[in-house]
Amino acid sequence: MKLPQGKIKVVSLFLFLILAVNFMAAQELRQHVDNPGQTADTAPTGHVPGVPPATIEPAKPGPIGETVVTGNGINYHNGPVMRGNPVNAYIVWYGNWSSTGSNTAATKSLIEHFLGTIGGSNIEKVNTTYGDTIGNVSGNVRFGGSTINTSTANLSDSGVQSVVANALNAGALPRDSNGVYFVLTSSGVSETSGFCTQYCGWHTHATLGGVDIKYSFVGNPDRCPSGCEIQTTGPNSPATGIGGADGMANVMSHELEEAISDPDLNAWFDSSGQENADKCNFNFGATSTCTSTSICSAAGKAAAAKFNQTFGNNDWMLQQNWRNSGGGACAQHL
Template sequence: MRFSLKTSVVAVSTALVLSSFGAIQIAAADNSGQSNNIRENQYDENDTQHLNPLSKIVAMPIRNAAAGKAIIAGEISYTLNTPVLINPSIYVIWYGTWTNPCTATGSATPAIVNDLLKGIGGTNWYGINTRYYKQSTSGGVKTYVTPNVTWGGCTYDNMSLGNRLDSNTGKFTYNVVDKALTNSALTRDPNGLYFVFTSSDVTVSGFKSSFCGYHSALSPTYAASPKPLIAYSFVGDATGTSLGSCNGQGSTTSPNANPAADAMTSVVAHELVEAVSDPQINTWVDAGGNENADKCAWTFGTQSLAPNGSYYNVIASSRKYLIQQNWIPDVPGSCGTGITPPASAVTNTANVSFVKNVPATSVIPVVGAGGRGPYTYTISPTLPAGLFFNLGTGQITGTPTAGLAPTVETVTVKDSTNAVWDSSFSLTVTVPLAATTAVPTASLSFNAPITPVTPVTASGGTAPYRFTISPTLPAGLALSSTTGQITGTPTAVLASRVETITVTDSKNATATATFNLAIPTAATFTPTVAPASAVKKAMVTKSLTAFTPVTATGGNGANVFTISPTLPAGLSINATTGAITGTPRATLLVATNETVRITDRTGAFVTGVFSLQVSPAITATVAIANSTYARNVTLTFTPVTGGGSIFTPLAYSVSPALPSTMSLNTTTGLITGKAPTGTASRKTYTVTVSDAAAFSTSATFNLTIN
């Protein structure tokens, strides 16, 4: 049955319209006298919260509206790509005045209703619902509702929203569900079905006068967009003068000696099968808009007589219940009190655990039954490397070669008619705890800060890990108990010895590994100046051939070179190698002692001294660019003069060779002799000026003989 409600209505008068039996529309008039289609499950426009639930709810009509308890003929059909609850989990909110409703026993109303929901799965009555399925495309795979109904949880709400859930307060049954989800009083399960059961002192407009229960869906406040649609249902305690409106048999006798509770159970069952097959009010309906239980409302089929004179047709949780029939969606369809549940996929082993690199004990975690064979099995997600899934039997075998944190695996079983069921289990592949030597030998420097080292690493097991070491580290060193890293400055010498690190995981599993630790005494550190006692000569603008004036032997490595005083501009020392390179741009006219300091990783150092002198650039100046002489005349002239360099004496040379009758003074650059007597000639000569440090430069002149 479908109708709509609106929260802005203060006083609601209803007109009941019957179409055959199940399709009921409720019209209402608000204070303005206007007729409205009103939505029960929507907040008032002035409310600050908006759940945006469905505009329709589907209700079970009161008994007197059943038009003679008629079964509604006509086939029920499925709307493609709409949802059903394949493996429903049931969550219960007892709202109002109840005594320990979640743990009640005996003949208490909550105990009777809770036991129905806990035991209805697997019964032949609920087996009818396993004929309903979902399907994405025409001719595609059909995924059927399983025979399982899981008890998800229970909570008690002692009228936190007041004792009226109607338009007078602007609070409704879906607000009760939303509040429980927002406060995490129940698991937030997008695939769950949430029941609200109200006590007799809670007013819900229309209850017992127009309907006995209903179901719908809401978008919860807690969820971010896009919000899921959560299925929920309402059933009230029918105690009172109107009990007969929602009771399947007399008001003085019932299977559980509690007529009000037994009245609730038939309504609960009605809403359960409807919400499972049509959770969002758009899935399984007939041409008149009736859902499966609507078509059989207030009809009970074959019944048995209980010892107390009441009647029952279902046994669940060892209790007897009188529950209305459900629609079997065959062609033609019919109402029934039960069928043997069809094929299903049942979790045989809920938790499967293997060990990495250890052959797995074969297991079939999910088994298929019923239906029409043969079966095919698939699994998702894919199993870890080394494990194999038998598509014909669902058996897992092999040797896992990779670890896996607890993971939900879903096995889908399909029979030869393409009927599909699935069920899940948890798979874990544990990796044994291992301790691995990462640094076989740690040789540390005495009395010097060490570079942190992690000699042993942990893997596998269950983190976090705890590290301990034996024997105790030398003074100044410490081991991190959480990382296994060694830090500090050793202040004691240690000959090489074996250290054992033990790793313990959170499950108290242990593993060990060893490494060698040594802290030698500081090595002898000896400087060498090369070449000893020599002055290194350099010249401005002349690139200096790299040289290393001071070296050292011994020490503890990682040497660092520094120099004092600062080198002339253009020169630098390599801090790692001690090599001096560059092209000087400034002079150092007087040989100056430079001190090179070499410091090792422990802070020990040695020094060496060398002398450095930088001369101005050597020059060659043309004094006579062109000299002309007659043949056989005596001549004397200095065409090029040298200077600049402080590395004296200077020396001169000429190229090409002068005529045999002429000579160059290599000390002064003076040319003397006689002009040759041969034929007239004109030649260009190059005079090179060199200093005592082998720096040189040159200039040219022209000589003409007439």
Template sequence: MNSKSVLAAVVATVCLASVVAAAGTATAAGGPPSVAAGPAFGFVPSRNVNHAGHSNRRSRVSLLTWHFGPVMHSTTVAPIYWGSKWGDSSFVDDKVSGLDTFYSKVHGTAYAHTNSEYTDGAGNVSTTNISQSSDATDTSAAPSGAPSTGQVLQEVAKVTSGHPQAGAYYPVYSDQPRGNAGYCAWHSSGTINGIQVEFGFFFTLDSDPGCDPGAPTSLGHSQGLSALANVSGHELSEMLTDPQLNAWYDQQGSENADKCAWTFNGLVTIGGQSWKIQGNWSNAAANTNSGYANGGCIQTS
């Protein structure tokens, strides 16, 4: 187990998560796709987890450092909606259309640009080259409770018929509530038939105060959409800056969105709409104490 896997295990324990990393399995020709999933990382903890470290004081501030892994220079987002309730229009409400707006319009925004300072040997994160492909809906039963990374990656393999787009990001939205899980969402990385993909997992957050940013109703979004948009921004940001869990994180294993979880400094604009979405950590802001939480969180750049 490498150091990042150890860190992932620590974060999972702190967040009371029960996600388990799944090993890849070889399959015979003509059988199910071969998948290999990494550990879950970048958990969005529920709001009842202690965030005392977020403040305007400069105590215990650590910068993100590069661990020689890649960042994303081009990103295609392909959302997957998993579970029978996604076939019910009253459950769907504005969630799918709202997330479509978020993913299709986030490129080039001042919010997305908060990730652009992070780089690898090939250049900086591209926040202008983010696009969305078609949604996919699978109304077969999603697991109740916390699925493993392997289960979620198998769902991606199923929906893509074992032929995913290389380097794409597949956020998987379950129709199941989180129950006793101490987190709202996570992201990970893996392969399907040898093709590298990034993926995430999101519980349904309707009427879940532990994962609710408390967006004003005047914004015109349902509570369920507002909650999903906030954690979707968290995981997208971490996927851009640490897609394979070996790029940018601090000495505690926290990624850029982790360091600003449940901290807000106004609203952000995406697709001509206002959203309440947390900020992201900026080393540049931290170095000048110009951010809002521990001097390093920014919501626009």
């Protein structure tokens, strides 16, 4: 399916076959999602409108040292990466985040803390294996600020862009080419192009006010836990079955890594059109279990929730990212 406007439809919601083989119960749960793309995370379209991706892309030599390396299962297409040290991450909280469940101030605080501490973490350092002809991704990220939009109207793809544009035009957030802007919707809001049925989040870019703005949609996955959460009670859950914040953190890490390594959709993706995090979609690698001595919340401990990263004095359950070195692999750390 051709996707509009060069957007990458980030199909973050579907377990890979390998997970399905290993966790049949989880796969069965996810089959309840009416999801035409369930077996595929292979949408190669959207990177360059009208130009089909090459089926075989010849290896390119790295022009400067190992800034642009090849031979690791993902290919460079000459576009820039975000080399900011740090990259700034911004949030528009859209919908009703003063409600119940995971639509709360506690989620907002946790997610802002997440963006404020993921820089330099094990998972973010995996992204430093990507670069362009000028330099590499730093692996550092800074939380640059947030604003709120209390509309609860459903959003289209263009509506998400308008939410970002409105925040910039109002001066609520700086207009920053070194920024990634997340539009995070509360669970009552639908993104009508396919949140919960086609994807859990996506990222793209647009020229807004003369500046190349990178932005991402991530919905609260408590709208569809069976499709967009690996577990319904996570390491930071405030109560049993309230996994939205942990689920969002996972999808946000996916989108953040892709937005930084492929900000204009013309840098790093493989011959199937998969960007780095797509290649490890919902692949978590080795995990630990929340126990009485873990940082995890009380609910996370009670549910024996799984986690695989620890930073910012929190445990997190974040999918792996594709490591562009050593032949390439899904990795939790370098």
